[in-house]
Amino acid sequence: MAGTSGKGKPDHQRPLVDTPKGSGRRLRGVLLDFLGERIVTGEVAPGETLPGEVETAEKLDISRGAYREAVKMLAAKGLVESRPKTGTRVLERVRWNLLDPEVMRWAFAGRPDAGLVRDLFEMRAAVEPSVARLAAKRRSDAQVERMRQALATMSEAGLTHEIGRDADRMFHETLLAATGNQVMMTLSASISAAVAYTTIFKSRAGGFRRDPVPDHLRVFEAVAAQDEEAAAGAMRELLDLAYDDTQHALADHAAKA
Amino acid sequence: MAGTSGKGKPDHQRPLVDTPKGSGRRLRGVLLDFLGERIVTGEVAPGETLPGEVETAEKLDISRGAYREAVKMLAAKGLVESRPKTGTRVLERVRWNLLDPEVMRWAFAGRPDAGLVRDLFEMRAAVEPSVARLAAKRRSDAQVERMRQALATMSEAGLTHEIGRDADRMFHETLLAATGNQVMMTLSASISAAVAYTTIFKSRAGGFRRDPVPDHLRVFEAVAAQDEEAAAGAMRELLDLAYDDTQHALADHAAKA
DNA sequence: ACACTTCGATTTGTAGGACTAAACAAGAGA
DNA sequence: TCTCTTGTTTAGTCCTACAAATCGAAGTGT
DSSP: OOTTTTTSSOSSSOSSSOOOTTSSOOHHHHHHHHHHHHHHTTSSOTTOEEOOHHHHHHHTTOOHHHHHHHHHHHHHTTSEEEETTTEEEEOOGGGSOTTSHHHHHHHTTSSOOHHHHHHHHHHHHHHHHHHHHHHHHHOOHHHHHHHHHHHHHHHHHOTTSHHHHHHHHHHHHHHHHHHTOHHHHHHHHHHHHHHHHHHHHHHHTTOOSSOSHHHHHHHHHHHHTTOHHHHHHHHHHHHHHHHHHHHHHHHHHHHHO | OOTTTTTSSOSSSOSSSOOOTTSSOOHHHHHHHHHHHHHHTTSSOTTOBOOOHHHHHHHTTOOHHHHHHHHHHHHHTTSEEEETTTEEEEOOGGGSOTTSHHHHHHHTTSSOOHHHHHHHHHHHHHHHHHHHHHHHHHOOHHHHHHHHHHHHHHHHHOTTSHHHHHHHHHHHHHHHHHHTOHHHHHHHHHHHHHHHHHHHHHHHTTOOSSOSHHHHHHHHHHHHTTOHHHHHHHHHHHHHHHHHHHHHHHHHHHHHO
16 A cells, blocks of 8 residues: 555554555545545634645655545535645635535534534425426326335335335435436435435434325325426425424434533 | 656647646646536547546646546546546536536536526526525625625626626625525525526627616515515516526527527 | 845646556356 | 356556746845
């Protein structure tokens, strides 16, 4: 791993950033997660500048090349900006690409931030009904069939099980594909990345307060019947339910701490 | 620029990817644009794999380091994925981060794709009314004042002039900030990047069919009065107008070609 | 006080080599 | 024949070390 002989330090037992080891994870990848998470969680505040690249690379005992590639990926996501002489500095939050799935993942790595969850649900409230509406308008019969099956396995397994969550994702994914709208598809891909984390968080903390299957069913039926307004309405209800559950899970979690 | 002596080729007159020269643009940056544009416009189809990195770097007469950093930035935006032995391949469109401002820029570099424009406006139709609603609910007096001023300069200069477009951007930016919603702010940042290109495109091709200032004014007044429903409605009208204009500009452009 | 120059810190770009993962093919064993 | 293992090859990954362009700030001259 370390060139011809590293930096004189023994190859066994590296000092920092747990080694990628035998896993498929690349060194650059773990470094990216390491830095990205530290930035998104606010551990290094916007405006601050990271120590110089030679210095950092040395401290973490990795090469400048690997470090630079990780930093360039952060820059591509709008988290940092690096210029000669000034160094690499963390940008203000507004410049961040919050919609990037990886950024979302970092944001939800620790405990979910209540403000971010609220913002996210406000966004979903704006977008998802329109998604349902468009899906009702343009869905194909094959997509209806796929959603029916996903719904079936979902009601069998329940959302507490892995297989049920998979079915849930499949349901929403197909709904999205039915809109035929590229932009909405990528947006919701990011959102559902975040939603997956809150869902798993919910099922950890306290379980669900109401069965989500009936609401999914209403959405499905409206889409199948191509009733646009009903689809939008059903989706709104589904979202309200999810928001309530998330709020309660968050409150429970806060109470315990 | 070229190490000790490049690759033996004379330093004057480089073969490909116009050199960054005295400009502030970094070599990696122009390479990123070059590759990104080629991918987004479909010149290299999804599924295809780029030639090997040594080969490419050699052909373009740049170092592997610079090339790799550019590719890593593309990977961060979800455009490509590179693995040993397989090479670097372009991902399917659904995995692209279309909301990334740079990806948007590449998408609108050539002639705007009609389908993408439609998708974008469907998205705006879903999101922007909610933006107006939230802004009406939470706006501060200072923000109202800022919007008033932007509107004033905008009605003076008109959207055909640079200064007018700046004021327009300022108006929408402030409206966005008034929502207090981080997620919506980043989303609309991406969207307005695209909108800026269509706007400049519109003013090139045929001008505007209707004065946009009155519609902006209606939005402003509703937000100032904290009338959420009126704000949403006014925004919907504003969007309809913009969509009509864009459609006609697109049609004119197509007719000429 | 103002413009111009120099200097130093830091990123940018270059070169070439060693390591490793992954795909493919060939061979060994059942 | 089929599967499992083993080698071979390919291309990305990671490493070191050096040269150069940039830009801020301090210094210098007028």
